[in-house]
Structure formats: structure tokens, C-alpha cells
Amino acid sequence: MATLSDLLNAAVTAHMAGDGDRAGRLYRRALALAPDAATALHLLGTLAAQGGQSGPAAAWLARALRVEPAAPAVWAHLGGVRLAAGDDAGAAAALLRALALEPDQPDAAVNLGLACHAGHDLEAATRWLWRAHRLRPGHRDSLLDLGLVLRDRQMFPGAEACFAALAAADGTDREAHMALALSRLVQGDLAAGWTGFEQRWKRIPAPPWTADQPLPAGGTLLLHAEQGFGDTIQFVRYVPDAVALAARHGARVVLEVHPHLIRLLRTLPVPAGALAIVPRGDTPPPFDAHCPLMSLPRAFATRRVADIPAPVPYLSADPAEAAAWTARLDDGSGRLRVGLVWAGNPGHRNDRNRSLPLGALDPLLDVAGVRLFSLQTGPARTALPPRWAARLEDPMDAVADFAGTAALLAGLDLLVTVDTAPLHLAGALGRPAWLLLPHAPDWRWFLGRADTPWYPTVRLFRQDRAGAWPRVGQAVARYLRRALERRGG
Structure with missing residues (x-):
């Protein structure tokens, strides 16, 4: 009969060989012999993780x-499991216990840094990631994570030193190159940023087209969406210029996007028949040259913030749909x-980071003269606190696509939103919108400004420190009251 030691040895061998099913069976057989076998419990937990x-x-x-409450490796693995499950506070507690028992655990230090980062304690995150880096100098993930925290703290020289060291060590490290590029972009250094930005994931291996490259007569320039809805809406601003340039060469342009955007993007200001818009598929349509939409700023040499084209509006709502929504939403009260x-x-x-708890916007409920409409989609749409459920009107069941949302926005006076596709839609339509940003914003919103060169009708509200959404909610309520005073005066 196999002994506990035999079973554990065989289980560990199977585990290390990647045979998880056999390892799991052997760990459980070991526990049948000795229910308190700490090693079997620990490794079975590791296997499940x-x-x-x-x-x-x-x-x-x-x-x-x-069984063994002073086992640092088990505490460290528990912290890693909690971190992966999104329990940042629970992860931090377990990892602190692991490091108190055994201070020189680099993986535990990294995970504690990540837990602190997720919990918006950026100073603590920096300390723990520095410790991990000192324990394991040059370790790729530790250095990348340290750089990301420093970037979020807007400590750009230190952050970029981390990214540059990784890029120098491995010229193919796309994450390092991208992190360095995003650091340059958020500071407004577009010339350097766009070059590194090309390191992002590529759907088509051929180099992207640039506006100084000729197109063959009768040829096709494929412009294709690659990331989210908001990214597509933001960068189609360049499509009319691409269409005009292609026409001068006797070429045509095909725009490949998500089906939910096709009806909206048919309102782009291009000559009739000059642009074919097709749904994105597994295989791109035939082309002679291509450019991802997010490479168009580089293609058109947008080297400075002042070079950003902002021909707002460059999209529009269907007039009949917009009129119908305006009539539907008008209750005669005159409220905003x-x-x-x-x-x-x-x-x-x-x-x-970019989503917020609805409770942070509670001050808006106390602003008189306002009607509040939910344009929310996804799980958050129905997870409403009672106070909000009684006040929010939700018209989204009547909206089928982004063209429908555009028509709905025409019937609203203002959109207040976190960094999502509706913000880009409102900006592209030239509708008033207020954007609520975390302390470490996405690169496109740059730093320290309340306006954005991408969308002249958008105002930015920024956290003054990581996680401080309630202050943003209070600021929005103040500005909303001022808007109402101006409206009434």
C-alpha cells in the first residue's frame, strides 16, 4: 500500500510534469490517508489556483x-489567489502576513505591490515593488509593474527608466515599448508616442500605410477598427482626409468596423459612394494598403497636440430619430x-479605475431642476441603490445601436460619463459632455487640463488623488448648479 510520502512524491512529480488531473487525484488520496497533511492541502490549493x-x-x-498557521509560502499563495479574484484588501492582508514571516519573498512583494496599486495606495505599491526589484534585480515583471505604478503617480522619469531598461534588454518586449509610448503620449509628446504605439497588437503583419505613400490607381485602402467602440469613434475623424487623399490617387477606401457602428458611421462627411463601410470579420477584405484606425494620427503626422484635427461634429444623428427622441424626453417641465x-x-x-460606484454621484440627486437619465449598459445598469432607482429614467431599451444612442443624445442637454464609448459619441456629435477621469487617466486625455483637443464640447473632471471619486461627484454637482443658474439668468 502506498504511503503518504509515496503519494505526495508521485503527486508532485505529476504536478511538475503538467498532469494536473493525476496530481489532483494523488493529492486527494494523500488527504484520505492524512486529512491534516499540510503539504497536500497547500499543493492542492496551488493546483486549483x-x-x-x-x-x-x-x-x-x-x-x-x-494546520500550519506560520507557513509563509501558503500565506503568499493565498494572497495571490485573493488578488486574482479581485479581493485586494484580503490579498494585502495575506501577503503582509507572508512577508512578516519571511521578508525575502519577491513574488509576495510583487503581489502586495499589485494589491496596493489596485486599492489606490500608490505610495505603498511603490515601496513593495521597489523591494521586489531589490530582491530580484532586473526581473522583467517586477520592473514593468514598478514602472506602471510610477507612471500612475506621474513620476515619469522613473517610470520611463524602467520601461527603457526592459526595452533595451529585449527589443521585442511589446509591453515595455507600449508602456513607454503611453507615457510619452499622456504627456503630450505625440511624435515619440505614436512610434512606440505601433508596438501594440497587430492584426495584419504588413506595415500600416502613411499619408506620404502613394496608392495604386484603382487600388483599395483598408481602414480597420482594432479595439473598442470608443476608439473607433474617436479616430474615424481621420477617415474623410483618407478618403480625399485616396480619391486623388484614383483609389477607394474600405472602412471595416463592428456592425453596431455601421449605421452611425454612414454619417461621416464624405462624398456619396466614396467610402464602403463593411462589418468586421475574421478575415479582412482584399486591400492594397491598410491602416488601423488608431495608427491614423501617425499616418497623418499628428506630431503635436495642436495638430489634432477636431472638426466637430464629424458624425450626426438621423434627424427624424433625433426629433422623435427630443419630443419623447420633453415633459414640459423645462428641467435640464x-x-x-x-x-x-x-x-x-x-x-x-475608470468606472465609479454610483454612490459617488449622490450629490447630483440633490441638484434641483434636473432630470437624470441612465445611458448605462451592462451589469451596472440594474444594480442600482434604492435612492437612484427612484430617480433614474432608463430609455435604453429603445436603443438598438450607436446611431440610436446618437439620436437619444440629441434629446439630452448634457452627458455626464466615465471614460466609455458614449463620451466619444457625444464628442463626435458636438454634444455637451462632462468626462469623469481617474487620477491616472488614459493617455488620450493628457494631464492637468479641463478641456480636450479631441472634442471641443467636452469638459474634464479629474480625481485629485487616486480613488477620490466622491470629490469628483461633488465638483460635478457644483458645476451643474452653475449651469442651471446661467440657464435661468
Whole structure:
């Protein structure tokens, strides 16, 4: 009969060989012999974590800690599991315990830095990531994470030193090149930023077209969306220029985008028949030259902030639909009609920073003379506190696509939103919008300004420190009262 030691040895061998099913069976057989075998509990938890099963992993690790409460590696793995599950506070508590028991754990220090970063404690995140870097100098992920925290703190020289060191060590490290590019872009250094920005994921391996390259007569220039809806709406501003340039060469332009955007983008100001708009598919349509939409600023040599084309509006709502929404939303009260979006795509890599809890906007509920409309989609749409459920009007069931949202925006006086596609839509339509930004904004909003060269009708409200959404809500309420005073006066 196999002993506990035999089973554990065989399980670890299978585990290290990547045979998780066999390893799991052997760990459980070991626990059948010895239910309090801490090593089996720990490694079974580790195996579950590696398989993305955060709940079972945490349960196995907690059992291991009941047997051996002073095991630093188990505390460190529990912290990693909690971090992966989005429990930043729980992760930090476990990782602090791990590092108190064994201070020289670089992985635990990295994860604690990430937990502090996610919890908006950027100073603590910096300290822990520096410790990880000192424990394991030159480690790629530690250095990248340190650079990202320093960038979020707007400590750009230190951040860029981290990214540059990684890029020098590995010229193919796209994340490092991209991080360096985004650092330059957010500071307004567009000439340097666009070059590094080309390191992002590429759908088509051929180099993107630039406006100084000729197109063959009768040829096709493919412009294609590559990222989110908002990115597409923002950068189609360059499409009319591309169409005009292609026409001078006797070429045509095909614009490939998500189907939800096609009806809206048919309102781009281009000559009839000069632009074909097609739905994005698995395989791009035939082309002679191509350019991703987010490479168009580089293609048209937008080297300075002052060079950004802002021909607002460059999209429009269907007049009949817009008139219908205006009539539908007008209740005769004369109150200011304000649309709200407080959460973005929960799958976005930076969603925890750019989305806000609706409670942060509670001051808006106390502003008299305002009607509040939810333009929210996704899970946040129905997860409303009672106070908000009683006040928010939700017209979104009647909206089928972005052209429908454009018509709805025509019936509103103002949009108040976090950094999501409706903001870009309002800006492209020339509609008034207020954008609520985290302390570390996306690169396109630059730093320290209340306006944006991308959209002249948009005002920016920025956090003065990481996580400080309630102050942003208070500022929006103050400006809303001022808008009402001007309207009445």
C-alpha cells in the first residue's frame, strides 16, 4: 500500500510534469490517508489556483493554514489567489502576513505591490515593488509593474527608466515599448508616442500605410477598427482626409468596423459612394494598403497636440430619430435633461479605475431642476441603490445601436460619463459632455487640463488623488448648479 510520502512524491512529480488531473487525484488520496497533511492541502490549493479555480484554491489554502498557521509560502499563495479574484484588501492582508514571516519573498512583494496599486495606495505599491526589484534585480515583471505604478503617480522619469531598461534588454518586449509610448503620449509628446504605439497588437503583419505613400490607381485602402467602440469613434475623424487623399490617387477606401457602428458611421462627411463601410470579420477584405484606425494620427503626422484635427461634429444623428427622441424626453417641465454613464466594460483591463460606484454621484440627486437619465449598459445598469432607482429614467431599451444612442443624445442637454464609448459619441456629435477621469487617466486625455483637443464640447473632471471619486461627484454637482443658474439668468 502506498504511503503518504509515496503519494505526495508521485503527486508532485505529476504536478511538475503538467498532469494536473493525476496530481489532483494523488493529492486527494494523500488527504484520505492524512486529512491534516499540510503539504497536500497547500499543493492542492496551488493546483486549483493554477487552473483558475479561485474559490476551491482559497478553501484548500485556508485548510492548510489551520494546520500550519506560520507557513509563509501558503500565506503568499493565498494572497495571490485573493488578488486574482479581485479581493485586494484580503490579498494585502495575506501577503503582509507572508512577508512578516519571511521578508525575502519577491513574488509576495510583487503581489502586495499589485494589491496596493489596485486599492489606490500608490505610495505603498511603490515601496513593495521597489523591494521586489531589490530582491530580484532586473526581473522583467517586477520592473514593468514598478514602472506602471510610477507612471500612475506621474513620476515619469522613473517610470520611463524602467520601461527603457526592459526595452533595451529585449527589443521585442511589446509591453515595455507600449508602456513607454503611453507615457510619452499622456504627456503630450505625440511624435515619440505614436512610434512606440505601433508596438501594440497587430492584426495584419504588413506595415500600416502613411499619408506620404502613394496608392495604386484603382487600388483599395483598408481602414480597420482594432479595439473598442470608443476608439473607433474617436479616430474615424481621420477617415474623410483618407478618403480625399485616396480619391486623388484614383483609389477607394474600405472602412471595416463592428456592425453596431455601421449605421452611425454612414454619417461621416464624405462624398456619396466614396467610402464602403463593411462589418468586421475574421478575415479582412482584399486591400492594397491598410491602416488601423488608431495608427491614423501617425499616418497623418499628428506630431503635436495642436495638430489634432477636431472638426466637430464629424458624425450626426438621423434627424427624424433625433426629433422623435427630443419630443419623447420633453415633459414640459423645462428641467435640464442629463444622461449618466458611471461604469464601463467590466472586462476592460483598467475598468476598476475608470468606472465609479454610483454612490459617488449622490450629490447630483440633490441638484434641483434636473432630470437624470441612465445611458448605462451592462451589469451596472440594474444594480442600482434604492435612492437612484427612484430617480433614474432608463430609455435604453429603445436603443438598438450607436446611431440610436446618437439620436437619444440629441434629446439630452448634457452627458455626464466615465471614460466609455458614449463620451466619444457625444464628442463626435458636438454634444455637451462632462468626462469623469481617474487620477491616472488614459493617455488620450493628457494631464492637468479641463478641456480636450479631441472634442471641443467636452469638459474634464479629474480625481485629485487616486480613488477620490466622491470629490469628483461633488465638483460635478457644483458645476451643474452653475449651469442651471446661467440657464435661468
